[in-house]
Amino acid sequence: MVTYTNTSGGISTEYTLTIIDDDDPPIISFSPISKSSSESVTLVTITTTLSSVSEKILSADYSVTGGTAISGIDDTLIGGTLTFIPGETSKSFTCNVADDSTEEVSETILIGLSNFVNVSETTGSGSSFTLTIMDNDSPVYISPVSEQTTHINTATNIALSVTQTEAQPLTLIVQSSDSGLVIANNISITCTGAEDIGSNYMLNVSKRP
Known part of the structure; x- marks a missing residue:
């Protein structure tokens, strides 16, 4: 409230001060940056975190960028968007893993981030995530060979x-x-x-x- 003494108010009695934010946007990264999971665990949770709190709505897209797993056969992760409301500092999504019956080597899924809105990508190791799917199937079994007799010079x-x-x-x-x-x-x-x-x-x- 302003009190006038021996004067009167002008045309405008209000003043607007705009404070321009000069802080850098938060940095988004995967945390942890890798995980190993048995094939029997068909739903794996993957988490991203922000380096600081923001009052803005933030978002980033995630997608498969590589690996040895075959999309649609070994997993069903297609991609999506992570949206942080003001005050949130972590966001998770899930990856569905196929529990097949084939004995195989461990497979990997590489996941990256893109299309950043009001958030920056980390330049460190947290810019990508590696999921290693460990096989849980039994190895091939070859039945014992019974004793056999062969003649000389005969195969x-x-x-x-x-x-x-x-x-x-x-x-x-x-x-x-x-x-x-x-x-x-x-x-x-x-x-x-x-x-x-x-x-x-x-x-x-x-x-x-």
């Missing part, structure tokens, strides 16, 4: 029965057990997941010259 074939399919190359090394009189060649079995359970592979065994 024989032995059937190896694979009881479970495999998504990565397998190599079998077979050694003779009769003082080196028999040659059992090495055989490389490659299963890509397309083979039927119980597939047979032939191993040639012959007398050493």
Whole structure:
């Protein structure tokens, strides 16, 4: 309230002061920047955090940027937008992982951020997130080979029965057990997941010259 003494108010009795914010926008980053999870955990939570509180609405998009996992087969993460209301400093989203029955190597999903609004991207390691999916399936089992007899100078074939399919190359090394009189060649079995359970592979065994 302003009190006038020996004078009167002018045309305008109000004054507006505009304070211009000169603070840098918060920095968004993943925290933690990586996580390992078993394939049996089909829903994985991923978190982003802000370096400071803001009174503005902030947003950033997240999406898959790489990795060895196959989108739509190993996971269903497409992407989306993280929106922070004033006062919020963390935001999370989830990644759905497929729990398949194929024995395989661990796979990775790389996730990045883009399209920043009222927020800055970190220049450090928190700019991307790596999810490692660890396989929980049993390895391929090859049934024991029963004892067989072969005549001198005669080759024989032995059937190896694979009881479970495999998504990565397998190599079998077979050694003779009769003082080196028999040659059992090495055989490389490659299963890509397309083979039927119980597939047979032939191993040639012959007398050493």
